[in-house]
Amino acid sequence: MAAFRGPKVWLWRWRRNPLRRRSDVLEAWIMLAAWVFTVLGGAVTGLVTVHAVENGLARERAEGRAVPAQLIEDAPGVGTAEPAGRIVWTRVRWTAPDGTPRSGQVRVSAGIPADTPVLVWTDPGGNLVNRPTGVAVGRLRACLTGVFVGAGAGVVPFGVGRLLRGRLERRRMDRWDEEWERIGPLWGRTAS
Structure with missing residues (x-):
C-alpha cells in the first residue's frame, strides 16, 4: 500500500496546494499541539514530581x-x-x-x-516513623516516580489528539462517501 502513496513531502499540510483541505490543516495543528503538550507537559510534570519527591525525602531525612x-x-x-x-x-x-x-x-x-x-x-513529635531513605535511593525513587508520572501525564494530550484525529478522519471519509454517491452515477454517461 505504501508504494502507491508516492514520496513523502514534509509539512505538506501547511503548504499551499489546491488539493489541501481545511480538515488537513486542522488535523496538522491538532497533532502539532498534541505532540507539544505531550512532550512538554510530560517533561514539566515529571520534573515537578521529581523535585517534590526529593524535597519530601530530604525533609524526612532532616526530621528523622x-x-x-x-x-x-x-x-x-x-x-x-x-x-x-x-x-x-x-x-x-x-x-x-x-x-x-x-x-x-x-x-x-x-x-x-x-x-x-x-x-x-x-519524628520531631516523638512518633515512630520509617527509617529515612538514603540520598542515592531517594534520588532513584524520585526519578522513577517522575518518569512514571510524566509518562502518565503525557498520555492524556496524546490520547486526546489521536481521538480528535480519528474523528476528523471519520468525517472526511463520510464526506467522500457523499461525493461518490453524487458523482458515481454520472460516470457512465457519455456526451452526445
Whole structure:
C-alpha cells in the first residue's frame, strides 16, 4: 500500500496546494499541539514530581531521629527453631523529646529477648516513623516516580489528539462517501 502513496513531502499540510483541505490543516495543528503538550507537559510534570519527591525525602531525612528503645516483650521466635534473619513485629518503649514515655511496634530480628536495646526512628513529635531513605535511593525513587508520572501525564494530550484525529478522519471519509454517491452515477454517461 505504501508504494502507491508516492514520496513523502514534509509539512505538506501547511503548504499551499489546491488539493489541501481545511480538515488537513486542522488535523496538522491538532497533532502539532498534541505532540507539544505531550512532550512538554510530560517533561514539566515529571520534573515537578521529581523535585517534590526529593524535597519530601530530604525533609524526612532532616526530621528523622534515631532514638534508643527497649523491647517490652520477647520477639516471636525466642527458644524456637526460627530461621536466622527473619524479621518480626514486636513492642518497644522509648522516651519522646518532651520526656514522656512512648511505646509502639517495630520490626526486629526474630528471637531477640525482652529488654534488649534497639534503635527506632521518630519524628520531631516523638512518633515512630520509617527509617529515612538514603540520598542515592531517594534520588532513584524520585526519578522513577517522575518518569512514571510524566509518562502518565503525557498520555492524556496524546490520547486526546489521536481521538480528535480519528474523528476528523471519520468525517472526511463520510464526506467522500457523499461525493461518490453524487458523482458515481454520472460516470457512465457519455456526451452526445
